Amino acid sequence: MYKIAVLPGDGIGPEVINEALKVLDVISKKFNVKFDVKEYAFGGIAIDKFGCPYPKETENACLNSDAVLLGAVGGYKWDILNGDKRPEAGLLALRKSLGVYANLRPATLFKPLKSASPLKDELLKDGLDILVVRELTGGMYFGPRGTEKIDGGFKAYDTEVYETAEIKRIAITAFETARKRNKKITSVDKANILDTSRLWRSIVNEISKDYPDVELNHMYVDNCAMQLIKDPSQFDIILTSNIFGDILSDEASQLTGSIGMLPSASLRGDKVGLYEPIHGSAPDIAGTKKANPLATILSVAMMLEYSFDMKDASNAIKEAVNKVLEDGYRTADLGKGKLVNTEEMGDKVAEYI
């Protein structure tokens, strides 16, 4: 029996989580596996109830689970709060407390949705299948920071920090993952300017010696932001730091035109993982039943694969999603087709499994 801590969060979070749990239930029956699923307060709703975005009870539950499934956090009402009181601070604390340093963000073009990509057809070739491997518990997100009063105003700073061991482990994740894919990594940094990037590059080069079968290139982050648009099919795995990964993974996912479709996994080298859609809490459409639950449903598929070694069950979900799309069912964000709402989309996937 696997223990899953579920954090529905804010905005459309609870709505998409509902559908993901519906699908998980079908998997449980079909594959005869028991999941111990409990929901906990997290994000803005936890601020309202407990005064902090990642309450102790939630933390304890997450630390004692095999996997954490997250909806989305944040909303207008909490935007005025100070840095460490915001829903986003809870997200950072969650990642750090779980120690999930490797954030895997696939940017996949779903064949039936090819026309949704903003790129011209000839650039898409046989589709897009990029995996961004983003370092998630280091860099500027967690380095020393502060704001000081000075003559005439303030001085603020944030520090990008990386140590050898942090770079090593994320590089190893990327190289191991590359072996299961097309054996090609583009490591992205700003080594012409940053000390952290030069250390990053040298460690990645060192690790690559243990993987002579994997092709490694280095690219500057500004060039990568260009190349993703110019010739996206040159990329297989993009390995990069926390802040660069934040930017580049959003860019890459937009290229697929299916941001409502993309899941993510955050891992730490054992079986424990944090799974969440890459989209946000979309407060503007919360409650309208327009949200696309597929990214969260596909996050469950990643959870089955990475945390529970249930590759067949994972594939069953992915195939069902593809079939539902092929048969023309679409939530509002996906463009023309048989329009369905959040629940109907969840029902369809459950039915097709």
Next chain:
Amino acid sequence: MYKIAVLPGDGIGPEVINEALKVLDVISKKFNVKFDVKEYAFGGIAIDKFGCPYPKETENACLNSDAVLLGAVGGYKWDILNGDKRPEAGLLALRKSLGVYANLRPATLFKPLKSASPLKDELLKDGLDILVVRELTGGMYFGPRGTEKIDGGFKAYDTEVYETAEIKRIAITAFETARKRNKKITSVDKANILDTSRLWRSIVNEISKDYPDVELNHMYVDNCAMQLIKDPSQFDIILTSNIFGDILSDEASQLTGSIGMLPSASLRGDKVGLYEPIHGSAPDIAGTKKANPLATILSVAMMLEYSFDMKDASNAIKEAVNKVLEDGYRTADLGKGKLVNTEEMGDKVAEYI
């Protein structure tokens, strides 16, 4: 008489500078203005000759000029050098010594080149005309940095630092520029995470009170990387920090499909400015006469406008460039048309003026 320090630099730098000077010469005759033009060593070539990328003689000349015109720097052969010995270090020192804190990078779609954009036609609407206003002498590029030995390896750090005064002056540049354009600014930061971004946002809000006629929005950098692809026509001016501006301006310029066409200006509030194409030194095509000189020629147009108040002369160049393109002349990077080489393209523009 205006004094211009010319830094041809490396790779295709000297080739494109030649054509820009050809055009400047025609302007000088047609508008009866004298330019005192002298070339100085800078970048890799200065490393080879003088052991440093920004020699004292070059610095003195730049500091005593009305404008600096730069080709491009860098190449494979200097990539192995250490941080502060590289051509890029010269570029940073040049920007800093001139104090040119405001980097203006237009991402313009040239109508005759519309089909070169990687984006689908329906996203381009009436073309693209985005101006990235990038802070150029602060942030991570110049903050404290270092690499220390620690147990089991190294620890490296870079510091993003911004003070009130630095943010104020770049914000003022953006708002003043917005008044000459569509009165719309998107300020880009990562205020949900970074202290520097929160200071950035508050100062930009403060300055905006003096410009009630200019519309201001704030956007997170990851979202901006997405929105640029999803709906680029929502942007007019993007105001952002040094590192985010580096990434986003490259992304924005790639959207136009005409990266060989885009100039830039770096200013400091008086008339002095540094002008350069946004493309790099392209060592792979250096010497083949394939380089597109139009970005450098258009940088001269920006120089005439911003440093010499010669708006008519500036427009004469821009119109000539447009006409040359409309008549079908193309360097190799621009796709199908009447193929011309670097010099022929320069000749054509000179002739059309």
